[in-house]
Amino acid sequence: MILAIDIGGTKTLVAAVDETGKIQDENKFATPKNYKEFLKTLGTVLSNTDHHYTGAVVAAPGKVIRPVGDVEAFGNLSWKNVQLARDVKKLVGCPVVVENDANLAGLAEAHSLDLMPHRVLYVTISTGIGTGIITNGVIDPDFADSEGGMMLFEHNNKLVSWEDFASGRAIVKKYGKKASEINDPKVWDEIAEWFAVGIVNLTSVLDPDVIIIGGGVGTHFKKYEQPLRKYIEKLTPPVVSIVPIFEAKQPEQAVINGCVIYAKQHHEQ
Numbered sequence: 001m002i003l004a005i006d007i008g009g010t011k012t013l014v015a016a017v018d019e020t021g022k023i024q025d026e027n028k029f030a031t032p033k034n035y036k037e038f039l040k041t042l043g044t045v046l047s048n049t050d051h052h053y054t055g056a057v058v059a060a061p062g063k064v065i066r067p068v069g070d071v072e073a074f075g076n077l078s079w080k081n082v083q084l085a086r087d088v089k090k091l092v093g094c095p096v097v098v099e100n101d102a103n104l105a106g107l108a109e110a111h112s113l114d115l116m117p118h119r120v121l122y123v124t125i126s127t128g129i130g131t132g133i134i135t136n137g138v139i140d141p142d143f144a145d146s147e148g149g150m151m152l153f154e155h156n157n158k159l160v161s162w163e164d165f166a167s168g169r170a171i172v173k174k175y176g177k178k179a180s181e182i183n184d185p186k187v188w189d190e191i192a193e194w195f196a197v198g199i200v201n202l203t204s205v206l207d208p209d210v211i212i213i214g215g216g217v218g219t220h221f222k223k224y225e226q227p228l229r230k231y232i233e234k235l236t237p238p239v240v241s242i243v244p245i246f247e248a249k250q251p252e253q254a255v256i257n258g259c260v261i262y263a264k265q266h267h268e269q
Contacts, residue, residue: 003056003092004259005042006101007031009076009127014042016051017260023253025049035079043091053094055266057259058084059101061130063145069098075128097266103139104258105248106132109212111261112249117209121202122248123148124215125195129163133206138265148202166194168217179217185227192224196231204240214248221247 001024006013008031016025027045032038062074069085089096106122113120119140122132129149133140149163156165164170171179171191182188199211213221229245236242250257 001051001053002260002263003046003051003053003094004256004263005056005058005088006255006259007038007058007060007077008101009061009074012038012042013256014045015256015259016049016053017256021257021260023256025051031077033078035082038079039087039091042088046091053092055094055263056088056092056096057104057263057266058088058096058098059104059255059259060084060098061101064098064100066144067097069096071098075130097262099139099259099262100130100132100144101255102130103132103134103144104262105214105254106134106212106258107139107261108250108254108257109214109248110134110137111257113210119206119208119210121206121208121211123199123202123211123213123218125167125213125217126215127169128167129198130215131202133208139262143206148198151198151201153197162198166191166198168215170194171217179220179223182220183223188224189227192227193231195224195228196235199228199245200232200235200240203243204237207241208243211243211245212248213245214251214254216251218248219251 002017004015004017011028012031014027015023017023029041032041060071061076063072065072071082071084073080085096085098102124105124109122110120116137120134124130131146131148133143151162152159153162168179
């Protein structure tokens with residue numbers, strides 16, 4: 001049995017997953033703001049389950065120090081310089097590895113494709129924006145710490161990060177509504193242009209074969225798919241290829257599925 005832990009800025013998902021990738025048991029809890037409280041809550045959840053784990057993978061929304069599994073900083077949490085792998089191992093007593101959550105989601109989505117491309121660019125648009133680059137079916141070590149959402153652009157005469165004007169948080173700030181509440185095509189046309197600006201820049205640098213859009217805002221892909229394709233075509237330079245772009249197949253479970261795939265790959269090394 002594999003233990004998969006998906007730490008989010010608002011909630012944490014703990015899942016016991018068998019070798020076939022089927023979730024046998026799962027628990028959710030609100031992610032405490034305090035790291036010690038998080039470990040205490042996680043310990044309580046784990047003590048109430050009866051599973052023997054061969055390994056654990058923890059998905060962290062932040063900068064991971066490999067291979068020790070420390071996390072230097074988190075995107076939507078105030079925790080800094082925590083010994084995440086070692087602390088979780090004390091609770092479960094099995095080998096623990098830590099990886100960035102966007103990388104793991106991208107890994108799962110890449111493996112869900114019918115044919116594995118050479119390079120997949122996964123973009124998760126949620127509260128913030130994250131990226132994962134999967135090359136030949138594994139998380140590309142050269143881009144494992146990439147943070148596409150941090151790219152700088154001039155927007156409204158200010159130099160700001162991409163996620164400052166194109167993330168779910170930015171959408172709520174501008175329109176007073178979540179993506180799920182927006183149905184106006186004109187609004188989505190404007191938002192799609194913001195998405196396209198970042199995607200075209202990432203494509204120009206990374207030269208992916210496929211782009212997959214995931215995350216909370218990603219689940220509304222049908223609302224902005226056409227204007228997004230329009231702006232990508234408009235903004236892409238002639239020397240840059242326009243590549244296929246798809247909606248994530250498993251937006252709710254991609255990180256957990258990625259944990260399982262990563263655990264198997266890690267075990268094979």
